[in-house]
Amino acid sequence: MKTPVRTLALGIALSSAITFSHGAHAEYNLTLCGASPGGLWSLIGAGVDAALKEAQPGSTVTYQTSGGGFANVVQIDQEKCDLALIHDAEAKAAINGQDPFDKPISTMRTIATIYTWAPMQMIVNKSFAEENGITTLEDIAKNEVPIRILLNRRGNVASGVGESMLNAAGASVENLEKWGGAVTFAASKEQGEMMRDRRADAMLNSLFVNHRSIRQLAEAIDLALVPISQKTADSVAKEWTIGEYTIPADAYDWADKDTLTVTLSAQLFVREDADDTMVKDLTAALIDHIDAMQGVHKAMAPLTAELMASAKAVPYHPAAVAVYKDKGLM
Numbered sequence: 001m002k003t004p005v006r007t008l009a010l011g012i013a014l015s016s017a018i019t020f021s022h023g024a025h026a027e028y029n030l031t032l033c034g035a036s037p038g039g040l041w042s043l044i045g046a047g048v049d050a051a052l053k054e055a056q057p058g059s060t061v062t063y064q065t066s067g068g069g070f071a072n073v074v075q076i077d078q079e080k081c082d083l084a085l086i087h088d089a090e091a092k093a094a095i096n097g098q099d100p101f102d103k104p105i106s107t108m109r110t111i112a113t114i115y116t117w118a119p120m121q122m123i124v125n126k127s128f129a130e131e132n133g134i135t136t137l138e139d140i141a142k143n144e145v146p147i148r149i150l151l152n153r154r155g156n157v158a159s160g161v162g163e164s165m166l167n168a169a170g171a172s173v174e175n176l177e178k179w180g181g182a183v184t185f186a187a188s189k190e191q192g193e194m195m196r197d198r199r200a201d202a203m204l205n206s207l208f209v210n211h212r213s214i215r216q217l218a219e220a221i222d223l224a225l226v227p228i229s230q231k232t233a234d235s236v237a238k239e240w241t242i243g244e245y246t247i248p249a250d251a252y253d254w255a256d257k258d259t260l261t262v263t264l265s266a267q268l269f270v271r272e273d274a275d276d277t278m279v280k281d282l283t284a285a286l287i288d289h290i291d292a293m294q295g296v297h298k299a300m301a302p303l304t305a306e307l308m309a310s311a312k313a314v315p316y317h318p319a320a321v322a323v324y325k326d327k328g329l330m
Helices: 005-017 040-055 069-077 088-096 126-131 138-142 157-168 173-178 188-196 212-220 230-240 276-288 290-294 318-326
Strands: 018-021 025-033 060-064 083-087 108-125 148-151 182-185 202-206 223-226 243-247 259-271
Touching (some): 040 060, 069 083, 069 108, 083 108, 088 230, 088 259, 108 318, 126 223, 157 202, 157 230, 157 259, 173 182, 188 212, 259 276, 276 290
Parallel strands (some): 025 083
Antiparallel strands (some): 108 202, 108 259
């Protein structure tokens, strides 16, 4: 019987990534697309590598730097990496063909949720908030406040989610400009400097709770943490297929109330046609050696196997589903 060309090509590609040692176990040589070197995603890549090595000795997961989640959608779609870290909101935008994508991309499948605790935090200069009656994000529209807000750079998913939050709260970029305010798109590193120099009144960005940059900013100026309404949270969560998040009252000594917001989740993806055996072995390795992931950084300590199995934005690879079901997690 004649072998289909696609099947033959796929078999050749897989043979370069998977070898077997004396029939005892598979040895994998995989590439994981992440983001910039030295950040948390590079540490997560090291954790994936360590977990797979524990389960399948001789295996290697090589971390490949990239422009981040949006770029990784394209990288994995074009088979330039075997695994990719992508935010849930970025994956949802790809599936829907939303900006920055010019058409839908649906070739990725979930392996695991890696974290869900990078909430969008609206951090305002405390004196400005008090002077303008800002106790919730919606107060900006209610009081037509001429506030200068910092969002992440355009093309970063946190920027898109931030704009959606402002829109849902009635404080769109257009409205802010009409009231004498402005939105500036700046990288995370720049935002703290602009707040300290009083070139901005607020920043709205996805950051881990109690992130070092927030602690440093709080040492320079008095801050307020501003919640969003349930209506705004519901609207943005539905638009991006992301989760709600409550920052606890004890997260910061300068914010004494629980703060409702939305959060970005990072997930590990493969292509939909990824080898079933590889997906099964990798998923099992992440669960059985979860300590390798938890130990890369204190921010990863809350990771659980149950969380890995909780993604909603993109369907799981069938081989991953089989492992989670076998372990009673789905």
